[in-house]
Amino acid sequence: MINDKNSQKIVDIIRNYARKHSLWILAYGTGCGAIELPPTMTSRYDAERLGVRGAATPRQADLLLITGYLTTKSLKRVIRVYEQMQDPKYVIGFGSCTINGGMYWDSYNTIKALDRYLPVDVYINGCMPRPEAVLSGFAKLQELIQDGKANGAKEYKENLKWYRDNQKKVITNWKMPEYNW
Amino acid sequence: MGEILQYTWGAIVSFVLAFFVGITYMGLSRIVTARVQNRIGPPWYQNFFDVFKLFSKDTSIHHGIMHHMGPAFMMVTAVMSLLIIPIFNGGSFFTNLNFHGDLIFLIYIMVFGPLGMALGAGQTGNPNSAIGVTRGLSQIVGFEIPWVMALVALMIQYKTTSIVDLMNIQAETGKWLMFTSPFAFIAAVLAMLGMFRYAPFDIVGAPQELASGPMSENGGKYLFVMMSSGAVFAFAKLTLYVDIFMGGANNLIILVVKTFILYMIPVLYGIVSPRYRTEQSVRFFWGWPTLFGLLAILQAAFL
Ligand code: SF4
Numbered sequence: 001m002i003n004d005k006n007s008q009k010i011v012d013i014i015r016n017y018a019r020k021h022s023l024w025i026l027a028y029g030t031g032c033g034a035i036e037l038p039p040t041m042t043s044r045y046d047a048e049r050l051g052v053r054g055a056a057t058p059r060q061a062d063l064l065l066i067t068g069y070l071t072t073k074s075l076k077r078v079i080r081v082y083e084q085m086q087d088p089k090y091v092i093g094f095g096s097c098t099i100n101g102g103m104y105w106d107s108y109n110t111i112k113a114l115d116r117y118l119p120v121d122v123y124i125n126g127c128m129p130r131p132e133a134v135l136s137g138f139a140k141l142q143e144l145i146q147d148g149k150a151n152g153a154k155e156y157k158e159n160l161k162w163y164r165d166n167q168k169k170v171i172t173n174w175k176m177p178e179y180n181w
Numbered sequence: 182m183g184e185i186l187q188y189t190w191g192a193i194v195s196f197v198l199a200f201f202v203g204i205t206y207m208g209l210s211r212i213v214t215a216r217v218q219n220r221i222g223p224p225w226y227q228n229f230f231d232v233f234k235l236f237s238k239d240t241s242i243h244h245g246i247m248h249h250m251g252p253a254f255m256m257v258t259a260v261m262s263l264l265i266i267p268i269f270n271g272g273s274f275f276t277n278l279n280f281h282g283d284l285i286f287l288i289y290i291m292v293f294g295p296l297g298m299a300l301g302a303g304q305t306g307n308p309n310s311a312i313g314v315t316r317g318l319s320q321i322v323g324f325e326i327p328w329v330m331a332l333v334a335l336m337i338q339y340k341t342t343s344i345v346d347l348m349n350i351q352a353e354t355g356k357w358l359m360f361t362s363p364f365a366f367i368a369a370v371l372a373m374l375g376m377f378r379y380a381p382f383d384i385v386g387a388p389q390e391l392a393s394g395p396m397s398e399n400g401g402k403y404l405f406v407m408m409s410s411g412a413v414f415a416f417a418k419l420t421l422y423v424d425i426f427m428g429g430a431n432n433l434i435i436l437v438v439k440t441f442i443l444y445m446i447p448v449l450y451g452i453v454s455p456r457y458r459t460e461q462s463v464r465f466f467w468g469w470p471t472l473f474g475l476l477a478i479l480q481a482a483f484l
């Protein structure tokens with residue numbers, strides 16, 4: 001009874017409903033986008049209406065925001081942060097820099113496409129996305145969570161080798177603990 | 182046998198009640214904060230979503246046994262103090278495990294949870310946790326003094342160490358202790374500001390400087406236990422205040438009204454305040470609150 005498919009479906013719907021309405025964000029303030037978050041959270045746009053709320057540490061967060069270009073140096077920290085987060089976890093990439101490099105497309109020390117290194121659930125385009133766009137990105141992520149399609153973390157575990165190879169290609173001094181999930 | 186069953190049922194019902202009321206109060210305080218900041222704020226049931234989500238998160242953190250036990254200590258403290266504090270006036274169903282001397286027992290048990298949490302936080306090895314623990318313990322040293330002074334004043338004045346006796350005295354004379362021992366009430370309310378850890382006394386878990394302090398390594402189910410124990414403990418403390426100072430409550434509506442008014446004191450004081458440093462916080466509690474505590478003892482001894 002507990003383990004049959006239909007009851008599991010009902011449990012999933014309830015769980016996803018709670019998850020979608022309670023997104024605790026960890027804003028990794030890279031690039032120009034960190035400055036868009038205060039207006040998103042404060043009185044003008046008030047993202048707390050949607051259940052979005054800041055988390056203090058990776059352990060408590062559900063949603064990692066990569067707010068702009070990532071240098072190879074901070075990529076290492078971002079990977080550590082992402083792997084310390086607890087499942088289920090999601091990633092949102094802000095701005096064209098995370099999509100294809102944006103105006104840093106020929107820079108020697110930034111990464112170009114974020115999803116070669118981390119599984120990204122939602123991209124928000126723009127340079128820089130305004131708070132309205134950020135809110136619409138949250139709404140899109142909520143939709144995906146409700147449909148059970150925000151499976152970035154699962155994908156990361158399944159293709160860990162591919163991601164690791166890509167990460168090691170750009171991070172030359174790789175000294176990190178190896179995880180075995 | 183029947184008695185044991187009744188106690189068990191009473192415990193379960195009061196726990197569920199405390200959980201729901203406490204979590205709802207947390208949600209309401211978020212709405213109040215949002216309104217003060219000119220925002221709309223989350224719905225009142227937002228914290229139920231948060232709690233449920235935290236419960237359904239996977240948890241793969243291991244720092245050692247004490248780290249697993251820390252949140253459990255908090256929960257044990259919350260439930261124990263809830264079971265000792267009578268929820269309604271003379272309610273036979275909710276009259277839980279109170280006994281003579283339970284006020285003294287409460288003074289001890291209320292710091293048991295933070296101490297257990299401190300051990301757990303120490304084992305994570307996170308420097309933020311260690312700083313948070315030292316701050317928290319200094320703050321406890323601060324607000325325990327006026328709090329214990331207020332309780333001792335009541336004990337001297339009414340020659341009893343039992344909460345039920347204090348409630349009966351209020352029921353017989355028809356006067357609330359907050360009017361007959363005003364200094365004790367003021368000292369206790371000022372100590373409550375520290376107990377609830379809203380700003381300006383949120384130095385323990387200061388998110389901006391300490392990354393939430395002792396709980397910085399706790400995610401998922403640990404945080405679920407901590408949030409729910411916080412809710413239950415808040416309800417227990419508010420009920421204690423209502424019991425010993427405001428004449429207790431005869432039914433649920435009166436209890437909710439009284440506890441909510443009390444709860445708004447630290448919340449509203451917190452919204453308009455920045456954060457103290459540790460020594461400022463300790464100095465605050467050793468100033469006026471302790472003076473009021475002394476006055477309360479003098480009043481109890483000589484009037
Ligand atoms: S997309 Fe534009 S605004 Fe965003 S980080 Fe890149 S350059 Fe800055």
